[in-house]
Amino acid sequence: MKSTLKMALGLASAIAASTAVTSAAHAEDLTLCWAAWDPANALVELSKDFTKETGIGMKFEFVPWTNYADRFLNELNSHGKLCDLIIGDSQWIGGAAENGHYVKLNDFFDKEKISMDDFVPATVVGYSEWPKNTPNYWALPAMGDVVGWTYRKDWFSRPELQKEFKEKYGWDLGPPTTFDQLKQIAEFFQKRQIDGKTVYGASIYTERGSEGITMGAMDVLYSYGFQYENPKKPYEMEGFVNSEKSVKGLEFYKALYDCCTPPGASNSYMGEGVDAFKSGQVAMHMNFAFTWPGLQKDENVGGDKIGYFVNPKGPDGDQFAQLGGQGISVVSYSDKQESALKYIKWFANKDVQAKWWSLGGYSCLNSVVKDPKFPSSQPYAQAFLDSMAIVKDFWAEPSYAPLLQASQKRFHDYVVAGQGSPKDALDGLVKDWTQVFQDDGKM
Amino acid sequence: MLNRTADNVARATPEPLAKKIRGISDKGLAWLFISPTILLLLAINIFPLFWAIYLSFTNFRANRPNEVVKNLGLANYQRILGDQDIWIAMQTTAHFVFWTILLQTLIGFTLAWLIDRKFRGHAFWTTIILVPMMLSPAVVGNFWRFLYEPQIGLFSYVISFVSGIPPTNVQMLSNVELAPWSIIIVDTWMWTPYVMLICLAGLRSIPEYIYEAAEVDRASNWRQFWSITLPMALPFIMLAVLFRGIENFKMFDMVNLLTGGGPGSTTEVASITLKRQAFESWRTGYSSAFAIILFVAVFGLANIYVKALNKVKQR
Numbered sequence: 001m002k003s004t005l006k007m008a009l010g011l012a013s014a015i016a017a018s019t020a021v022t023s024a025a026h027a028e029d030l031t032l033c034w035a036a037w038d039p040a041n042a043l044v045e046l047s048k049d050f051t052k053e054t055g056i057g058m059k060f061e062f063v064p065w066t067n068y069a070d071r072f073l074n075e076l077n078s079h080g081k082l083c084d085l086i087i088g089d090s091q092w093i094g095g096a097a098e099n100g101h102y103v104k105l106n107d108f109f110d111k112e113k114i115s116m117d118d119f120v121p122a123t124v125v126g127y128s129e130w131p132k133n134t135p136n137y138w139a140l141p142a143m144g145d146v147v148g149w150t151y152r153k154d155w156f157s158r159p160e161l162q163k164e165f166k167e168k169y170g171w172d173l174g175p176p177t178t179f180d181q182l183k184q185i186a187e188f189f190q191k192r193q194i195d196g197k198t199v200y201g202a203s204i205y206t207e208r209g210s211e212g213i214t215m216g217a218m219d220v221l222y223s224y225g226f227q228y229e230n231p232k233k234p235y236e237m238e239g240f241v242n243s244e245k246s247v248k249g250l251e252f253y254k255a256l257y258d259c260c261t262p263p264g265a266s267n268s269y270m271g272e273g274v275d276a277f278k279s280g281q282v283a284m285h286m287n288f289a290f291t292w293p294g295l296q297k298d299e300n301v302g303g304d305k306i307g308y309f310v311n312p313k314g315p316d317g318d319q320f321a322q323l324g325g326q327g328i329s330v331v332s333y334s335d336k337q338e339s340a341l342k343y344i345k346w347f348a349n350k351d352v353q354a355k356w357w358s359l360g361g362y363s364c365l366n367s368v369v370k371d372p373k374f375p376s377s378q379p380y381a382q383a384f385l386d387s388m389a390i391v392k393d394f395w396a397e398p399s400y401a402p403l404l405q406a407s408q409k410r411f412h413d414y415v416v417a418g419q420g421s422p423k424d425a426l427d428g429l430v431k432d433w434t435q436v437f438q439d440d441g442k443m
Numbered sequence: 444m445l446n447r448t449a450d451n452v453a454r455a456t457p458e459p460l461a462k463k464i465r466g467i468s469d470k471g472l473a474w475l476f477i478s479p480t481i482l483l484l485l486a487i488n489i490f491p492l493f494w495a496i497y498l499s500f501t502n503f504r505a506n507r508p509n510e511v512v513k514n515l516g517l518a519n520y521q522r523i524l525g526d527q528d529i530w531i532a533m534q535t536t537a538h539f540v541f542w543t544i545l546l547q548t549l550i551g552f553t554l555a556w557l558i559d560r561k562f563r564g565h566a567f568w569t570t571i572i573l574v575p576m577m578l579s580p581a582v583v584g585n586f587w588r589f590l591y592e593p594q595i596g597l598f599s600y601v602i603s604f605v606s607g608i609p610p611t612n613v614q615m616l617s618n619v620e621l622a623p624w625s626i627i628i629v630d631t632w633m634w635t636p637y638v639m640l641i642c643l644a645g646l647r648s649i650p651e652y653i654y655e656a657a658e659v660d661r662a663s664n665w666r667q668f669w670s671i672t673l674p675m676a677l678p679f680i681m682l683a684v685l686f687r688g689i690e691n692f693k694m695f696d697m698v699n700l701l702t703g704g705g706p707g708s709t710t711e712v713a714s715i716t717l718k719r720q721a722f723e724s725w726r727t728g729y730s731s732a733f734a735i736i737l738f739v740a741v742f743g744l745a746n747i748y749v750k751a752l753n754k755v756k757q758r
Binding site: 070077079095100209412414 | 502505506507508509528592593594611612614616617619702703704705706707708709719722723724725726
């Protein structure tokens with residue numbers, strides 16, 4: 001009995017000791033929280049260099065996009081210590097700054113001589129600043145992203161299709177530069193037989209649950225003349241959100257959904273879009289630029305078969321694209337802020353940023369993207385650069401979530417369910433957004 | 444032998460503890476055993492309920508814990524009751540509850556009645572019928588989403604084969620008219636066996652001698668069904684309706700997996716609206732008020748129903 005007790009005590013001590021050793025060895029480990037997607041895998045690879053240089057281990061908490069906001073906003077709201085570093089979505093910046101979730105980085109940037117002038121301006125405004133257009137920085141631009149398009153270059157270059165298209169529409173089949181052209185191409189390919197298979201015009205965002213249809217519809221609405229508010233009077237939305245031009249933009253998005261998407265594509269976002277393109281279902285595919293490296297490498301649709309183009313122009317020649325992407329922030333509830341700041345300093349380094357791009361991440365550093373070799377570094381590099389020059393972002397207000405839910409509902413009700421008119425949808429959106437800002441005491 | 448063991452145990456128990464235990468009354472001992480459960484119940488059920496009631500009168504938002512919480516009085520309740528979207532969600536919920544209960548009760552009772560005939564292999568068929576109920580809703584939701592897929596789904600193919608409509612036109616989850624029915628079909632497929640089980644218990648509880656007496660009186664099969672089977676199984680049927688009614692009133696998983704409330708807001712039942720308000724828009728006070736309204740509605744209706752059920756049982 002005694003020997004059994006001794007053995008048990010010995011075993012327990014050994015377990016306790018080994019746990020202590022393990023804890024000591026990883027006391028400085030940092031946990032970085034982000035979405036589970038291809039760039040996150042590239043970041044894991046990249047961060048090995050940080051561990052080599054500093055001895056600080058890196059742990060990663062990646063959550064699928066569908067749960068990304070829920071999971072990490074809950075974590076931040078509950079002041080959790082899980083994440084030392086977080087790559088949070090661009091819309092979160094207002095709320096995260098005002099609620100004290102992120103460490104303000106101005107003093108750190110000054111001390112380490114990290115200048116925001118070294119980054120692409122749109123990414124600084126989109127991912128780092130709150131309030132917008134003021135020099136208050138809460139994140140370092142980490143992953144540039146924007147909605148753009150891929151197309152089946154191999155289908156577009158088929159002589160018989162080119163001939164037929166020219167006869168029908170009077171211009172050469174190629175990447176569209178206007179939305180009207182995009183729709184004509186989509187109609188041309190819709191339900192066409194290619195290599196014995198029925199194919200469709202375009203995959204566009206229609207997802208209802210999180211942010212999908214808003215990101216897609218906005219991509220069109222911006223170029224049609226939609227504005228979030230009166231540039232001279234903040235939060236005045238009447239006549240801007242529901243302007244005649246906005247109405248036409250939303251009408252166009254519905255027409256594109258009705259005429260030219262694959263059957264059943266009523267709840268499609270990033271993953272579904274990639275699937276539709278990879279499986280050879282669609283001629284064109286709207287998606288964030290982060291998907292491009294993966295598609296480029298795809299055996300069936302990548303390589304020479306794929307082409308990229310920037311979001312087309314609207315009827316008046318305006319051209320904008322929906323901003324995606326994220327900045328990296330230090331979580332204010334972390335006990336390892338000093339090490340987390342070391343990571344930010346390391347990540348801002350020019351060589352690290354160059355490697356980040358080579359691994360499949362999208363650097364926002366000017367020295368990387370303005371390098372003369374950059375446009376030819378990847379087949380999609382030029383389209384990315386051109387897209388980043390025309391970005392607009394959704395409200396980054398602390399109340400972005402109810403603002404987003406309202407647009408999700410109004411757009412889906414009209415575009416997918418066909419309820420009401422585009423004017424009804426946008427008038428309803430003004431009403432919903434007004435209510436949100438009134439609740440916030442901003443109106 | 445048992446007494447001797449008990450004596451040994453009593454002798455081995457340290458005296459003060461034994462005294463203490465002996466000093467407790469039966470009532471005290473009962474409370475001692477029940478108290479952990481009561482504490483858990485208070486912590487997990489009762490406290491959150493009262494907390495939600497308190498929050499429902501405020502503008503509290505879970506994503507802004509640092510903000511000053513204002514008392515809004517009945518403003519949240521007024522806003523909910525005057526919100527057209529909420530009423531549409533309630534109508535959608537009522538539509539689901541009505542059709543799922545109707546179909547599940549009719550089919551479930553019919554299946555129970557057939558199984559009760561005790562034909563050859565009835566045990567095997569009972570097991571087969573019960574399979575959908577044993578699956579996880581997550582599995583069922585994903586499984587049916589593939590079945591409904593217009594390009595590769597078996598359901599679309601079968602409908603196309605029967606009706607001649609191209610399968611790509613059978614868009615169960617994307618079509619505004621069909622989407623509600625796609626959920627009703629899946630819920631009925633999954634939960635009819637449950638209703639069948641309860642009805643079967645009811646049918647098997649009817650004493651055989653009543654049918655023998657009816658046979659002596661030369662009552663037809665139809666007469667026996669209307670005068671004996673149905674009335675005597677009615678309390679069980681009503682119980683199944685109660686369970687399924689409460690469950691379907693708060694239906695969430697299947698709708699979330701199949702349509703997410705879409706297309707548009709066509710299948711947005713009350714629980715989906717509640718989730719959106721509480722965990723996506725972070726209107727905690729507002730959504731607490733909505734949850735309280737739903738709770739009162741279900742509790743009130745269930746109470747009225749249970750009274751009716753008791754009357755039927757007493758007949």
